[in-house]
Amino acid sequence: MITGKTKIIGIFGDPIEHTFSPLLHNSAFRELGLDYCYVPFLVKSERLKEAIEAIRALNFIGVNITVPHKEAVIPYLDEIKEEAKYIEAVNTILNNNGKLIGFNTDAYGFINSIFEEGVRVKGSNILLLGAGGAAKAVAFGILKEGGNLFVFNRTLSKAYKLKETFQKMGNIEIIKEINADIMKNFQIVVNATSLGLKDNDPMPINPNFLSRDQVYIDLIYKDTPLLKEAKKCGCKTLDGSGMLIWQAAKAFEIWIGKAAPLPLMKKIFKDKKNY
Ligand SMILES: NC(=O)c1ccc[n+]([C@@H]2O[C@H](COP(=O)([O-])OP(=O)(O)OC[C@H]3O[C@@H](n4cnc5c(N)ncnc54)[C@H](OP(=O)(O)O)[C@@H]3O)[C@@H](O)[C@H]2O)c1
Known part of the structure; x- marks a missing residue:
């Protein structure tokens, strides 16, 4: 249940309705009894800067970034990790007390x-x-x-x-x-x-x-x-399903500071047609 204490993580993309990530992460939070909620946001390119600023304003823990914003988001962040600099794309942002740090968990x-x-x-x-x-x-x-x-x-x-x-x-x-x-x-x-x-x-x-x-x-x-x-x-x-699960597991670890429940995430992906 969402309460006043629930911590929020988002995913920004356009389109966003087909994303599988909310199911993956919300199931993981439930499994580990964590008071977090993962929410999809449709973010148009022309509103990307405002959406990134909202991470701080709304005190989100972090977000995933998906198509088409993975490259465009870079100038709006305070720090870019080495792998994201090389790959020239960010798929995960951590809000560290107002400092926005960009990661790429695909590698x-x-x-x-x-x-x-x-x-x-x-x-x-x-x-x-x-x-x-x-x-x-x-x-x-x-x-x-x-x-x-x-x-x-x-x-x-x-x-x-x-x-x-x-x-x-x-x-x-x-x-x-x-x-x-x-x-x-x-x-x-x-x-x-x-x-x-x-x-x-x-x-x-x-x-x-x-x-x-x-x-x-x-x-x-x-x-x-x-x-x-x-x-x-x-x-x-x-x-590519293993890569998808492991990149999500790494993002989970970046935000939560705990290992993700990989077996559950794998099972959800395998059974996804039933959801
Ligand atoms: N498993 C995962 O977690 C994961 C993560 C990210 C992406 N993916 C998958 O990886 C694939 C590529 O994604 P991306 O983000 O790298 O896309 P991208 O940046 O658009 O790159 C597409 C690549 O495919 C090549 N290509 C496209 N059409 C082609 C054709 N008709 N003949 C030969 N080469 C062609 C492009 O060659 P040119 O340079 O010549 O255009 C380019 O190298 C997608 O299928 C995506 O679903 C999987």
């Missing part, structure tokens, strides 16, 4: 979701498909953990831009063309493009290049055509 989410499945990053050659917002979070996580990163993107200039941003963190090379020979070099392939969201999307790489000793990871939350082909070939596969 943590990606790395923890693959570590819990036993995927080894250190020293592995990892092909990253894509150079958008999600790809930058994956790049940060992989380089921080000592992986060798290879980036392929439809728009080559964006791949070079990504390299420029991240090269001081570790080994990073741009791949201009994918072929069977090049594919033999990679132990892990990550699809961070939006290809696979729609059923009739083309595959991000030719499935004939897959080999069974490779791990295929897709950031999309379902079995994409690429993951289905990889499964058929006998590869280990992971979809």
